[in-house]
Amino acid sequence: MKKSTLYKGFLEPIVMKLLKEQGRMYGYQITQEVKLLTKGELQITEGALYPLLHRLEEEGMLDTELKEVGNRIRKYYSLTAKGRKGTVQAMEELQQFMGSLQWMFQPKIS
Amino acid sequence: MKKSTLYKGFLEPIVMKLLKEQGRMYGYQITQEVKLLTKGELQITEGALYPLLHRLEEEGMLDTELKEVGNRIRKYYSLTAKGRKGTVQAMEELQQFMGSLQWMFQPKIS
DNA sequence: TATTTATACATAATTTGCTTATGCATTTAT
């Protein structure tokens, strides 16, 4: 990932939120969607994404489903019930964090 | 640092922005200011802060000044010219990054 | 007045979360 530096810790909520919106996605598709949604700003690397997906699956956040497409196999991921709860929580934490940094962008309070 | 997770990479811009606003601060003061400004949300750990300050000084971003207060020695940090430029840049990158994540918080584009 | 908490610095070991590099295989575009 990169172009504008990726601030670490964001990849997980990004992926989970995407899965929540889109329902069911495979790894490569996630990289392309993020690239699109961020107008090329964020480029997720596979070295970051795949291990994360594996970890989230192991934690019971994601379910997987293999699908043969043409001659290739795609691995689709979707949120479990736990994963949906986890997403809500991750988003709340993210928002709170962003909120707590508002002072950085506000004009000085005279 | 912690309470809400600290997303990695934010500490540097936070510290630099603070120094830009306040002019001249010592380490402990920075931890207290951040705690105040974030209403207790972000608690900077010394293990993160001091090495960062040392690194920024080494990179020519910060100047230091020792001051004896009572019986203790405080080490004051302030931005150099390079540091002020660096702060502007760091803030721009941060804002661009935040901007590129807007889609995560916006209601679905029907 | 003894003890804890706050102030003030610092460093080392460890963990986390990425990047970079590599590998393999198929499909599409040049």
Next chain:
DNA sequence: ATAAATGCATAAGCAAATTATGTATAAATA
């Protein structure tokens, strides 16, 4: 024919935190 895109995966290395520890003074509190 060759390169680029699609699709998965893992390993090595690095940077930025956390956690733990150490030292010392000052102020608050039991």
